[in-house]
Amino acid sequence: MGVKTFNVSLPSYNSIKSTYVDLPSVVFHAKSLEHLYLWGYKLNFIDNVHFERLQRLSLTSVYIAEETFEKIMSSCPLIDYLGLDRCEGLKTIKVNKYHNLKEFSLSYYKYDRSIEIDFSTYVETIKIVGNAKWYHQHKYFPHLKSLCLELVRFPSLSFDILPCNFPNLQDLSIGHCYGLKQLQLLNHSIKHLTLNHICDKSFKAAIDAPNIVKFDYCGDFPESISFAATTSSDGWKSNIYVDLGDDVDASSSWFLNLKKLLNAVSQSEISLYLYLYNRTKNQQIEDDPPPAEDTIIYDGFLYESTVVVENLNLRLERHSFSSLSAVTNGLFRICRPRKIIGLNWFANAQSKWNRECNQVIEFLFEILLKYVEELSLELFDEKEKEWHSVHGTNLADQSAAALSNNQDNQQNLRVRLKWRSDTIIN
Numbered sequence: 001m002g003v004k005t006f007n008v009s010l011p012s013y014n015s016i017k018s019t020y021v022d023l024p025s026v027v028f029h030a031k032s033l034e035h036l037y038l039w040g041y042k043l044n045f046i047d048n049v050h051f052e053r054l055q056r057l058s059l060t061s062v063y064i065a066e067e068t069f070e071k072i073m074s075s076c077p078l079i080d081y082l083g084l085d086r087c088e089g090l091k092t093i094k095v096n097k098y099h100n101l102k103e104f105s106l107s108y109y110k111y112d113r114s115i116e117i118d119f120s121t122y123v124e125t126i127k128i129v130g131n132a133k134w135y136h137q138h139k140y141f142p143h144l145k146s147l148c149l150e151l152v153r154f155p156s157l158s159f160d161i162l163p164c165n166f167p168n169l170q171d172l173s174i175g176h177c178y179g180l181k182q183l184q185l186l187n188h189s190i191k192h193l194t195l196n197h198i199c200d201k202s203f204k205a206a207i208d209a210p211n212i213v214k215f216d217y218c219g220d221f222p223e224s225i226s227f228a229a230t231t232s233s234d235g236w237k238s239n240i241y242v243d244l245g246d247d248v249d250a251s252s253s254w255f256l257n258l259k260k261l262l263n264a265v266s267q268s269e270i271s272l273y274l275y276l277y278n279r280t281k282n283q284q285i286e287d288d289p290p291p292a293e294d295t296i297i298y299d300g301f302l303y304e305s306t307v308v309v310e311n312l313n314l315r316l317e318r319h320s321f322s323s324l325s326a327v328t329n330g331l332f333r334i335c336r337p338r339k340i341i342g343l344n345w346f347a348n349a350q351s352k353w354n355r356e357c358n359q360v361i362e363f364l365f366e367i368l369l370k371y372v373e374e375l376s377l378e379l380f381d382e383k384e385k386e387w388h389s390v391h392g393t394n395l396a397d398q399s400a401a402a403l404s405n406n407q408d409n410q411q412n413l414r415v416r417l418k419w420r421s422d423t424i425i426n
Contacts, residue, residue, distance in 0.1 A: 002032045004053075009060075010040030020063045028072075043068050049075035058083040065089050073098060084108070095123065108132060128152055139165060146171040150196070151178075158182040161190070174198070175218075185209055198222065212236050215265060221257035225264045238265040243275035244327070259334040262307040271311040272335070276327060312337035328367050340364075341414035364415075374418035387414070 010021055020042035027036075028049045036051075039060040046068050054076045064072075064087055073079070079098060083105040084090070095101055099122050108130035122143045128134065129150040141147075145168055159180055161172060168189050174180070175196030183205040185193070190209040197219035208228040217225075218241035230236055240261060244254060262270060312331070331337075368375055377390040 003030060004032055005035040006030070006033055007035075007037040008039070008041075009037075038062055043072075046071060051076045052078070054079055056081040056083075058085075059087050060085040061087070063088045066092070069093075081105075106130065106132065141166050142168065144169055148173040149177060150175045153177070154179045158184060161185040161187050163187055163189075183207075192216075195219070195222075214238070215268065217241065217261070217265075221261055225261065227264060227267065230267065236268045237271065238268040239271045239273065240265070241273045241275075255330045255334055259307070262309070262335055266307050270307065270309045270335075271313065272309050272337070273313040273315070274327075274331070275315045276324070306333070307335045309335045309337040310339065312340045314340060324363065325367065328364065332367075332371060336419050337417060339414050339416050368415075368417065371419060372417050373420045374416075376416050378414050378416055380414075 006027065020040065023038065023041040023043055025046060027033075028046055028051070031050045031052055033051060034053050035056040036054060037056075037058040037060075039062070041062055043059075043062060043064040045065070049072050051072065052075075055078050057072070057076065057079060058081070060083075066089065069090060073082075073095075074097070076098075078100055080100050080102040082095065082098075082101060082103070084093070085105075085107045087108070093106070095104055101123050103125040104123050105125075105127040106129070123141070124143050125146040126144065127146075127148040129148070130152075132152050134149055134152045134154055144166055147166075147169060148171075150173075154177060157179065159174070159182070161169065161184070163186070166187060166189075169187060170189055171192045172185070172190060173192075173194035173196065174183070175194070175198070177198065179200075180198065181200050181202055181204065183195075183203070185205070185207045187209055188211055191211060191213045193207065193209065193212060193214075194216040195205065195218070196216070201220055201223065203222040205222065205225045207226065210228070210230050212227075212230055213234075213236050215227075215236065215238040217238070221242075242258065262272070312335070365375065378387045379390055380387050
């Protein structure tokens, strides 16, 4: 029939019981196929495969024998995308023979498997998510531009990204990887780097990427991260995502570790995303009123210099005012945010949101007004795609106006700050 794209999933497939149904062999005789997507089938023994034009092969929850996999791949001279998602039957995947393969994606979560990618490959994008083993020593990836490794096991403690191995790598993402204790990145081609929940707290990273554009970090604090000087004419941006519970006070070493991390990226434009969550689910705000001014404790830890943070994104989840006071006072000892965004306050009932968010904003203003020269509320206009100042004779009026226009999307409210040059928190 000349079909070029065939996408078939088995509705009766049970991922828990792993029940598969044999795929009719007629599919493998379709010479016109260019894109083939299968989900829930069994590919066991196949006599002949006629995929002379196949360019994209995606298998999801498919059982495929290694012999069958090799036969299919060897019959696809034009294949440029291979995606394997939760497939069974394969223990070793070799993609070193397929010179047209540009993108390879593997997702698996059950048992170890080895991945072999030889130097002859022309692959440009590799994404591996799952309990797999990654081998990179003595490998050469001349065309690789994007590499994503999640939940991957490294055979060595160190991962080196050097020009001799990855001369054209631009995007690198590493997350939840076991056994990795050190990252050495010396590469002028890297533009985007993501480190996401590195499992070892003794993790160290030495980064020399003069053309980096964006750095994303999420998770616990590493032992150390260092950046060499960058030469990017437009500068670079960093997004730091950290979270804490309701047991952090203003003298905690948590802030010392945060300051260390912010110092490492201080040459970038920093956006800090701070998640404050309360482990006590039933705590009510009215049970914890804002403390009087004389109860806000400044316990004496002070830093010689603060880090400028372009955006401070606060995610507040039913936090007590006392812990909010400790956190904000601790933050303002180590950083100076230019804008505070994401003033969320999640209540059990939607009707409470406006009142509780007002309390949070007013309480935050009481702290900020001691240290800033100017403070104003702004709302984002979705139609004009611009930020606009909220009009009002005072901050209380601005807050009320902002909240009345913003109940459907709390994310679009921010506070712009201008710190006094003589501000010292002690």
